[in-house]
Amino acid sequence: MTCVHCDDTGSLSKDLEGYLDCSHCDVATERAALEAWAARERIQYGSESSIWLIYQHGKAAAAAK
Structure with a gap:
């Protein structure tokens, strides 16, 4: 996690x-x-x-290469 305030969820409730x-x-x-792109x-x-979660997993996989 890079943001200690939201745990990379975007929500301060960490949910x-x-x-x-x-x-x-x-x-x-x-x-x-x-989410706007997915809706479009x-x-x-x-x-x-x-x-x-799928997006985050893909970013992590690309960073590992």
Whole structure:
């Protein structure tokens, strides 16, 4: 985790289903953009939190290479 305030969830409650209200990092902004993109593309792979976890896993995998 890079943000101690939201644990990279974008929510100060540290819950993936919480409000995107963390202003200490850009995770909330990044996550809102991802959710907007998923809605535009009509991606239906589960909830917004599932899409975020897939995205985060992909970022971590790319950083490890």
